[in-house]
Amino acid sequence: MxxxxxxxxxxxxxxxxxxxxxxxxxxxxxxxxxxxxxxxxxxxxxxxxxxxxxxxxxxxxxxxxxxxxxxIEGIELEKKVLDGYLEGFNILSDAFCKVHQAPVSPDIKMPRLIDTAYMGLDPEQWDQIRPVIERLSEKYESCICHLDMHFLNIMLPNDGSDYKIIDWMNARIAPAVFDYARTYVIFNEFSQEGLALYKEAVAKDIARLGISNDDFKDAVMVSTVIRNREKTEL
CATH class of the missing domain: 3.30.200.20 (Phosphorylase Kinase; domain 1)
Structure with missing residues (x-):
């Protein structure tokens, strides 16, 4: 065109x-x-x-x-957060819950994390993360995970209607721990202050799901490996 x-x-x-x-x-x-x-x-x-x-x-x-x-006529949530809009962290927390509560049918047209996480990794990296994905997928219920949830992917419409989540390319079926871990890795990469506020905002939701500290650390390791591979593709 x-x-x-x-x-x-x-x-x-x-x-x-x-x-x-x-x-x-x-x-x-x-x-x-x-x-x-x-x-x-x-x-x-x-x-x-x-x-x-x-x-x-x-x-x-x-x-x-x-x-x-x-x-969408609006602005990215990041712009308001950078201006001191700390409510943005509660919006982020709410966005996770909204996504994770969506129904997952057996015939949903969305891949599982375990089926695509190997892409672009060398055999040693895949051998490192595969057992963790398998173990956590057996331990926790799977749901839709956005897997790129951050302030640039949440839009605030000018008309005052509810926020909109964008950029679903990375979305997969997986336990919610991987969604929270992925965003942890992104904050850790760009802002330690933001990371601290993020951890505080989602702590209750992570606890409600029964996610242990050790399991969260393992999911962060998986997310770090995948994130590092993505950065080599940019």
Whole structure:
């Protein structure tokens, strides 16, 4: 597809830019980005829309590297938190609970963490994390995990309606401990102050699920290995 020049850049990532154009948002991937990954992202979004976790629809365009999306007029939660909006940590905690409480049917079109975590890892790394994923998956009930839950992936609409969770590419079926651990790793990477506030915000939810400190540490190890692999791909 072609734009007429009136598009406005509203987001920029490692693999794609997002533009506002004629009432929609368009995600424009680099030409080298695999088309099958784009199709997978569209499938993920269709799944979470069907579950009521998102109302942002994705549409194909004539260009396989461009997705048309429903437009959110708003700001990323990160912008408010950086201005001192500490309520953002409670919103983050609430977002986790909302996702984890969604129903998971046997035929859900979303992969399990154990089935995809090996991708991009060398055999030694996979041998390191696989037993942990298997053990924790047997010990704790599985649910939908966003696996990239942070302030940049939560939008606050300008109209004052409820927050919206975006970017479901990483979502998997797994115990919630991996979702909390993934966000722990992200905060640990960028902000120790934010990490302390995050730990305080989700402590009750982690305790309610019966997640032990040792199991959480193991999940953090798994998330760190996967996160380090992702950073080599950027």
């Amino acid at each position: 072609e734009f007429d020049g009136s598009q406005i850049l509203i987001g920029k990532g490692a693999q794609a830019d997002v533009c506002k154009y004629q009432g929609y948002a368009y995600k424009i991937y680099k030409p080298t980005y695999p088309e099958e990954w784009i199709r997978f992202e569209m499938q993920q979004q269709e799944t979470v829309v069907g579950l009521g976790l998102s109302d942002i629809r994705y549409f194909e365009t004539s260009d396989p590297h461009i997705i048309r999306m429903d437009l």
